[in-house]
Amino acid sequence: MSHRLLIDGRLVDGAQTLDVIDPTRATVFARSPRANATQAEQAIAAAKRALKGWAALGYEGRRPFIERMADAMAANRDRIAETLTRERGGPIADCRVEVERATAAIRHFAGQKLEDRVLRQTDQELIVEQRYPQGVVVAILPWNRPMTLLAFKFGPALITGNTLIIKPAPSTPLSTLILGELAAEIFPPGVVQTLVDANDLGPLLTSHPDVAHVSFTGSTPTGKKVLGAAAGTLKRFTLELGGNDAAIVLDDADPEWAAERIFASAMINAGQVCYAAKRVYAPRRLFDAVAGALAKHAAAAVLGDGLDPATTMGPLQNRMQYEKVLEFIASARADGGTFLTGGEPTGQGYFIRPAIVTGLPDNARLVREEQFGPVLPVQIYEDLDDAIAQANDTDYGLGGTIWTSDVRRGIAIAGRIETGTIWVNQHMSLPFDVPFGGAKQSGIGLQNGIEGLEDMTQLRVLNARLSV
Ligand code: NAD
Numbered sequence: 001m002s003h004r005l006l007i008d009g010r011l012v013d014g015a016q017t018l019d020v021i022d023p024t025r026a027t028v029f030a031r032s033p034r035a036n037a038t039q040a041e042q043a044i045a046a047a048k049r050a051l052k053g054w055a056a057l058g059y060e061g062r063r064p065f066i067e068r069m070a071d072a073m074a075a076n077r078d079r080i081a082e083t084l085t086r087e088r089g090g091p092i093a094d095c096r097v098e099v100e101r102a103t104a105a106i107r108h109f110a111g112q113k114l115e116d117r118v119l120r121q122t123d124q125e126l127i128v129e130q131r132y133p134q135g136v137v138v139a140i141l142p143w144n145r146p147m148t149l150l151a152f153k154f155g156p157a158l159i160t161g162n163t164l165i166i167k168p169a170p171s172t173p174l175s176t177l178i179l180g181e182l183a184a185e186i187f188p189p190g191v192v193q194t195l196v197d198a199n200d201l202g203p204l205l206t207s208h209p210d211v212a213h214v215s216f217t218g219s220t221p222t223g224k225k226v227l228g229a230a231a232g233t234l235k236r237f238t239l240e241l242g243g244n245d246a247a248i249v250l251d252d253a254d255p256e257w258a259a260e261r262i263f264a265s266a267m268i269n270a271g272q273v274c275y276a277a278k279r280v281y282a283p284r285r286l287f288d289a290v291a292g293a294l295a296k297h298a299a300a301a302v303l304g305d306g307l308d309p310a311t312t313m314g315p316l317q318n319r320m321q322y323e324k325v326l327e328f329i330a331s332a333r334a335d336g337g338t339f340l341t342g343g344e345p346t347g348q349g350y351f352i353r354p355a356i357v358t359g360l361p362d363n364a365r366l367v368r369e370e371q372f373g374p375v376l377p378v379q380i381y382e383d384l385d386d387a388i389a390q391a392n393d394t395d396y397g398l399g400g401t402i403w404t405s406d407v408r409r410g411i412a413i414a415g416r417i418e419t420g421t422i423w424v425n426q427h428m429s430l431p432f433d434v435p436f437g438g439a440k441q442s443g444i445g446l447q448n449g450i451e452g453l454e455d456m457t458q459l460r461v462l463n464a465r466l467s468v
Contacts, residue, residue, distance in 0.1 A: 003173075005033050005196065006180035008046035009189025015039055018198055020174060023089040023315040023322075024305050024349040030087070032173040035195040040204050043193045047136040047163040048210050050190030055133050055161040059113045065187055066110035066158055072182040073103040080147065080175050085306035087172045088146065089349070090269055090314030092306050102151035105448075108432040109155025112453055119461075126464045131457035133161030134236055135212030138205045140226070142218045143169035143317045144272040144372075146176055149240075152436075152447045153215045158191070160456045162213065165193045167205060169218075171318045202226070209233050213456065216240065217274075220370075220396075220441050227444075238445035238455055240274070241438055242370045243398030245419070246391035247277035247427075250384070250404040255286045258403035259293030263376075265401070265427035267301070267354050270313055271374040272321070274442075275399035277427065279367050280378040281387040291358050291378045295340035298354040298374075303347060315350040316373055322350035325373030328366050332357050332375070335364040343375060362390060370396065384413070392418045397439025401427045 004011040014033025022029040035043075054062065073080065077099045084095040117129040139153040146168055157164045168176035173196040180194035195201060202222070206214045206229035216226045217240040230237045247262045249255070266277040282290040304311040316322040322345075329343045329352070342355030354374035360367055366377045381387035391400060399421040404410040410424040420438045423429065430436060435449035445455050 003030075003032055003177040004181070005035055005039065005177070006184050006192065006194045007035075007039060007043045008193070009184065011181060011184050012039075014196065018170060018173065018196060020087055021171065021318065022086050022349070023317050024086075026319070026349045030174060032177065032196050034198055035201065037201070037204055040195055040201050043165050043195055044136060044205075044208055044210050046190035047165055047193060048190075050163045050188060051133070051135060053188060054163055054191050057161075059159065062159055062161065063110050065191075066106060066155060068186045069154075069183060070103050070107040070110065072186065073099065073106065073179070076178065076182060077103070080178050082307070083174045083178060084147065084172075087174050088143065088314075088317055090306045091311050092309070094269065095306065098145060098147050102147035105148065105151035105432050106155045109159050109453070112156075112159060112450070114160060114450070114453055114457065122466075124465065124467055126462070126466055128462040130460045130462055131160070131454065132460060134456060134458050135162060136165065136210055137162045137213045137215060137456065138165045138167065138211050140167045140202065140205070140214065140216045140218065141169055141176070143172040144269060144274070146172045147179075149217045150176060150179070152452065153217075156447070156453045156456045157213075157215065160453055162456055163191050165195060165205070165211075167195050167197060167201060170196065170198050203229055206230055206235075207232050212236060213238070215447075215456075223443070236455075238447060239438075239443045240445075240447060241398075241441065241443045242372070242396060243274050243438065243442050244278045244368070244370045244394050244396040245275055245399045245401070247280045247401045247403065248387050248391060248413070249280065249282045249286060249290055250402065250406070250410065250413070251283040251285060252405045252409070253286065253403045254405060255282075255289035256293050259290050260297065261427065262401070262403065263294050263297040266376050267298070267313065267374050268428070270316060270352075270354075271376070272317060272372055275421065275428075277376070277401060278370060280376060281381045281390060282378060284380050284382060287378070287380045291340060291356060294376065294378060295356040298356050299341045301354050303351050303353065313354065313374065315347070316352060317350070319350060321372065322352070325352055325371060325375060328369075328371045328373065328375055329355065332360060332364060332366040332377070335360050335366070337364065337366065337377070368394070388413065388416050392416075395441040398442035399423065
């Protein structure tokens with residue numbers, strides 16, 4: 001099936017093309033259109049032209065368009081999920097859930113109206129907080145969760161009256177292009193557009209004077225480039241960046257119970273989730289039981305083609321990430337780590353058997369940096385203060401988890417963790433009405449919740465003296 005870009009209301013070929021690789025087989029399986037700078041300029045100009053009409057529709061006028069988009073995604077769930085399985089890799093069931101979550105998020109945001117807020121109303125004066133659209137929003141996405149991460153930008157940007165240009169990661173463009181094809185039938189020209197690049201259009205999009213807001217999800221190093229590029233025109237921006245989240249097992253936890261949950265959320269999508277657990281801290285007394293149980297789950301993982309229902313874990317999404325994770329494995333071996341299980345490349349594609357690694361010094365690369373793959377270090381802690389200090393001793397601050405049989409104690413300890421989100425006795429819960437964002441170098445700004453909608457708007461304070 002051939003795919004096209006959506007620019008100014010028309011589905012068009014790219015100026016060039018791009019090979020799309022199936023990570024399960026490490027072979028080219030499709031070709032994507034690739035936009036050049038002229039097409040990016042056309043998209044920005046069209047988005048700018050569309051602004052006035054889209055904003056003028058008001059909340060009630062925009063809502064049905066966004067709901068129709070959610071309907072169209074629901075009707076195309078299987079097609080999008082199968083495309084995701086091919087381009088992203090991973091179990092089809094997980095891809096279906098991703099499409100369903102993205103659809104539900106877009107539907108949720110369609111129902112969110114930002115009301116004016118009266119700050120003061122007396123006989124003398126009226127002071128009101130009002131919100132209006134910022135303008136052209138550019139959404140730049142990574143390859144690990146192309147649909148849900150897009151939905152968290154799509155709904156809030158559009159319902160608040162902005163127009164949107166979507167740029168997926170070059171290695172997972174097709175699911176986004178399908179969304180563009182659906183949007184072409186629904187939205188007025190210029191309101192939603194899709195541009196695929198080969199990692200080369202970012203600087204143009206993020207520095208362009210006609211782009212008002214860059215909503216970026218990706219790595220911290222690229223996020224810093226976005227921040228630099230946005231400075232020239234003082235653009236608004238949202239940066240959702242990397243993490244190195246700690247899972248802390250308290251000494252009162254059931255090790256089997258905790259390990260099962262930590263494994264599930266550390267290894268989902270082969271560890272390629274920004275807020276996955278990326279290092280585990282267990283007390284000495286429970287250490288062998290926790291590490292052993294994690295290794296048991298890792299050894300039981302079934303790697304393979306996501307279309308095979310028996311598969312529980314897919315490949316790394318692209319060659320670069322695969323090689324990066326293999327480097328982490330080599331560094332962990334060099335740092336004296338013991339692999340309880342896994343760590344071997346396997347299969348035709350970018351597969352690595354999930355690994356549980358113990359015995360690393362606290363300053364090992366695998367402990368200090370974001371591996372973004374199925375290789376999990378488990379560290380011993382002697383006292384809890386030390387574990388909390390270790391968890392906080394990082395430039396990242398996205399999320400983290402605490403596992404305990406005494407939830408009150410867990411909640412008290414959560415208050416000492418310096419991250420944007422801290423979960424106790426659960427993980428991966430990300431309700432659409434709850435803000436999500438990173439502390440420290442894990443990001444700036446928020447997505448989801450009312451805060452995520454407000455992030456897409458400009459605040460205007462109306463301040464009127466009522467008596468003359
Ligand atoms: P990446 O930073 O390499 O790429 C992200 C996007 O940025 C891609 O679309 C890429 O084409 C684009 N890009 C590249 N150069 C650019 C430039 N100079 N200007 C603007 N855009 C540019 O990230 P990735 O490897 O695709 O994704 C993995 C990273 O994303 C991990 O660090 C992960 O933790 C992070 N992530 C964060 C969240 C979150 O919500 N905080 C969610 C998912 C992933």
